[in-house]
Amino acid sequence: MSAVVRPDADGLRRAVEILRGGSVVAFPTETVYGLGADAFSATAIAEVYRLKHRPSWNPLIVHVGSVEAARELAEVWPEHADELAARFWPGPLTLVVQRSRRLNEVGRTAAGTIAVRVPGHPVALELLAASGLPLAAPSANRSESISPTTAQHVIQSLPEVPLVLDGGPSGWGIESTVLDLTRTPPRLLRPGALPLRALREVTGPIALPDEDVTDGANRSSPGMSRRHYAPRAKLILTEKIEPDRLAAPVGVLAYEGADGPYREILSADPREYAADLYAALHRLDDARVATILVQEPPRTEDWLAVRDRLTRAAAG
Ligand code: TXA
Numbered sequence: 391m392s393a394v395v396r397p398d399a400d401g402l403r404r405a406v407e408i409l410r411g412g413s414v415v416a417f418p419t420e421t422v423y424g425l426g427a428d429a430f431s432a433t434a435i436a437e438v439y440r441l442k443h444r445p446s447w448n449p450l451i452v453h454v455g456s457v458e459a460a461r462e463l464a465e466v467w468p469e470h471a472d473e474l475a476a477r478f479w480p481g482p483l484t485l486v487v488q489r490s491r492r493l494n495e496v497g498r499t500a501a502g503t504i505a506v507r508v509p510g511h512p513v514a515l516e517l518l519a520a521s522g523l524p525l526a527a528p529s530a531n532r533s534e535s536i537s538p539t540t541a542q543h544v545i546q547s548l549p550e551v552p553l554v555l556d557g558g559p560s561g562w563g564i565e566s567t568v569l570d571l572t573r574t575p576p577r578l579l580r581p582g583a584l585p586l587r588a589l590r591e592v593t594g595p596i597a598l599p600d601e602d603v604t605d606g607a608n609r610s611s612p613g614m615s616r617r618h619y620a621p622r623a624k625l626i627l628t629e630k631i632e633p634d635r636l637a638a639p640v641g642v643l644a645y646e647g648a649d650g651p652y653r654e655i656l657s658a659d660p661r662e663y664a665a666d667l668y669a670a671l672h673r674l675d676d677a678r679v680a681t682i683l684v685q686e687p688p689r690t691e692d693w694l695a696v697r698d699r700l701t702r703a704a705a706g
């Protein structure tokens with residue numbers, strides 16, 4: 391059974407004790423809640439994979455408290471990394487770099503890289519400082535299901551997590567943007583909270599993710615499987631909301647007026663929409679709808695991350 395605690399001095403002390411003991415703790419970040427483990431403890435990392443039912447080929451992001459700590463995980467600190475870090479860390483940007491030869495197995499990929507970020511949530515930063523550990527942390531949900539943006543979502547999805555630090559709802563509500571800096575030009579591996587436009591101001595042109603949608607370790611971003619971020623209900627993306635002919639009860643997720651008892655109307659602004667998206671999907675699942683009709687968002691770059699998550703959630 392999980393204990394949900396406030397992130398005060400006592401809560402942090404308990405979290406650090408668990409982390410140092412080689413187990414796991416869920417904690418808030420500015421994007422989504424993470425399931426944290428000492429990046430240097432093989433036992434703790436194994437526990438993350440077990441609890442999430444995460445396939446072993448999908449590597450973890452390592453969270454650190456400073457740029458210096460991030461550099462220590464890298465063999466080469468690439469061009470652009472310092473300026474990106476100065477502009478966007480702490481914040482929702484994950485950088486993929488060549489991994490240090492001194493590193494253990496954590497986050498290992500076939501390409502010999504490591505994904506790192508400095509999270510922009512005060513509780514996450516306090517936990518990193520208090521534990522003195524780099525924390526490997528995937529989103530704190532069962533593999534393939536919706537990421538958690540509240541402590542409640544975490545215990546619904548992972549009831550076995552020993553401790554959840556409750557920092558309230560995550561501000562961004564969608565995962566970090568993952569950028570591969572081992573290539574020229576840099577390549578987007580996962581669209582996320584930080585818009586591409588902001589990154590381009592620093593790096594110039596950015597290559598978009600491959601269209602390859604098969605699973606497995608050899609993909610450039612192993613975790614971007616075709617089906618992911620999925621609610622229990624069947625999700626259908628549609629231009630026109632017509633609930634009549636579908637398996638009832640039908641939920642509707644839209645950014646304009648729509649009818650029906652199970653209805654979530656989100657903002658027409660992509661950042662605000664993203665902030666509410668997972669919570670809305672969780673609510674529709676809790677209402678036990680069989681189908682969720684989602685009004686298709688515009689095909690513009692501002693909606694890239696939202697469209698990416700909705701497309702994967704709809705993949706059957
Ligand atoms: O916002 C976030 O990034 C959240 C919070 C908790 O920080 N974390 C998160 O972790 O979304 P996760 O494990 O759910 O997603 C990490 C993604 C996966 O798609 C994984 O395959 C990819 O990052 N990844 C990790 N290491 C990689 C590497 N070395 N090269 C390419 N992709 C990598």
Ligand code: MG
Pocket residue numbers: 528529537
């Ligand atoms: Mg995830």
